[in-house]
Amino acid sequence: MSKVQLPVHKNETVTGTVLDLTYQGNGVVKVDHYPIFVPNTLPGEEVTVKVTKVTKNFAWGKLISIEKKSPDRIDDPNWAYLQTGIAPLGNLTYPAQLKFKQRQIQKLLEKAHLNLEVAETLGMDQPFGYRNKAQVPVRMVKGQPTTGFYKRGSHDLVPIEDFYIQDPAIDQTVLVVRDLLRKYQVPAYDEETHRGVIRTVMVRRGYYSHQVMVVLVTNGEHFPHVAEITREISERVPGIKSIVQNVNDKRTNVILGTKNHLLWGEPTIHDNLLGIDFTISPLSFYQVNPQQTERLYQTAIENAGLDGSQTVIDAYCGIGTISLAVAKHAKHVYGVEIVPAAIADAKQNAANNGIENATFVVGKAEEQFAKWQAEGLKPDVVIVDPPRKGLDAQLIEATGKMAPQKVIYVSCNPATLVRDLQRFAEQGYHVTKPIQPVDQFPQTTHVESVTVLERTEK
Incomplete structure (x- = not known):
């Protein structure tokens, strides 16, 4: 041949x-x-x-x-941001980025022969410095521990001090930690030899509360000079509330291990989202851009058209961010999530906020939906916020059988959204409003969106 x-x-x-x-x-x-x-x-x-x-x-x-x-080109983009994938759209003006995201969804719809409208992307007034969480790798560069980010598609560290899309207070905190690691000569982790101590510095900062948590990820229990480093972080970081050692002794790309040792302060920090107080631990999933998350969820809740009489199911509920916001406007909310720790957080968050009309269950969303359907649960609205792989066909089928009037689809991946819209059509659900993109991650190619589906037949 x-x-x-x-x-x-x-x-x-x-x-x-x-x-x-x-x-x-x-x-x-x-x-x-x-x-x-x-x-x-x-x-x-x-x-x-x-x-x-x-x-x-x-x-x-x-x-x-x-x-x-x-x-639309930005003349002098920071090459490190483009090179590492921190800001892959850093060379594109912000209005053009918003159009790119709208067009991304539109093109996939056209390819699938779906004649649907896509609204203009909801952007940010200040599309930088928005991330409330950083996970920064530490590696030895020229003989000293250095923080930065990997080049795209590699594990070569590019030293970076200003991460551009992160809350500047987080960048400052990372530098305080890096300088202390240098001062006390704590060796950074080496992936090849699986030696060294410090793997990653994780920092979380509440957008509204300004409370700071520092998590030092170590390659085993041994952490030289831990007392001195902890004391100096507690003295030098404004708003510090929690310092934790997380132990990850496995050869893995997974950042956090399962074991935490509280070194100083509280084991959690707090922040607000849509007026609800959330408790955040080192392992909690919490949205990294609270300003845009509020717009995203507000859009979802407004489109659900709740008046206090409805039963709502929230699939992939995480720590209860959407469920608890919806609970204020609904008769009862049921949330399901596969991660037990997230459900424990959701229950705790409900209790902390005095919310009694929310029920949280651990399980695979598709299996729990089938159970609820078999038990005769009749939701008025189903809200889905799945991971990038989208919805399981079984979940869409169970939703069709439960026959809610509305499905609100919060998507982080336009490709799986388009596939799932076609599956919902087979269950008698059709898109009734323009799809609303929301820019959760400015300077990157990611696009979130809210789609309203209503039951029109079956």
């Missing part, structure tokens, strides 16, 4: 016009319909590119020069 003749070869230089951006934020240049993905290029730009890798269906290229620049 003869080898397929590709239109480009490795190390070849080609010129062309960037036609589009992929969902990862790379520009697309085509040679005879064959795509070349080129980082740091934008639609409409005429570019010269060196081909770096060739496969049967596509190639990768490196930008050599821009002959015609996009009006």
Whole structure:
């Protein structure tokens, strides 16, 4: 069999016009319909590119020069942010980022032959410094512990002090910890040898409360100079409420281990979301952009059209963020989540806020839905906020059988959203309003959205 003749070869230089951006934020240049993905290029730009890798269906290229620049280009982006994936859209003006996210959903709908409208993306007034949580790797660079971020697709650390999308107070806290690790010569973890002490510095800071938690992830129980380091962090970090050692002695890319030792202060911090007080532990899942999370959930709750008489099910309820906000407007809320610790947090958060009309259950959402359906539970509204893989077909089927009037779909992945909308249509549910994108992660390619489905037949 003869080898397929590709239109480009490795190390070849080609010129062309960037036609589009992929969902990862790379520009697309085509040679005879064959795509070349080129980082740091934008639609409409005429570019010269060196081909770096060739496969049967596509190639990768490196930008050599821009002959015609996009009006949406930011001239001097911080290369470290683009290189590490901290801000892969850092070269694109913010209004253009919002359009890119709206278009991302629109294109997937068109591809699936779904004729649905997508509203303009709800953006932020200040699309930087928004993250309330940082997980920063520590590695030895030039003989000393250094904090930073990995280059995209690698484990090569790029030293970074200002992370741009993180709360600046968190960046300052990371530097305090890094300088103490240097002062006391605590060796950083080495992935190759599985030696060294400190693996990761995690910092959480309440957006409203300004309470700070520092979690020091160590490669085993041994932590030299832990008393001195703890004391100095407690003295030097404004708003510090909790310092925890998390032990992770496994050869893994998973950041946190399961064992925590409280070194100083409280085991948790608090923050507010939609007027509800949440308790946050080192292992709690809590949305990283509270301002936009409030807009996202407010949009979901408003579209549910609650007046206090409805029964609501919240699938993938986590620590109860949506459920507890909904409980104020509903007769009763049922939440399900597979992570036992999250359900324990949800119950605690309900108790702390005096919310008595919420029931939380540990289980796989699709299995619990089938159980509820068999028990004859009749929800008026179902809210789903699934992980990136979207909804299980069994859950959509069980929802169809329970026949709520409305389904509110909070999505973090447009591709699985589009697939699931087609499955809901088979159960008699159709989209009744423009899909509303919300920019939870400015400067990145991620897009969240709220879709309203109503039962129209069956």
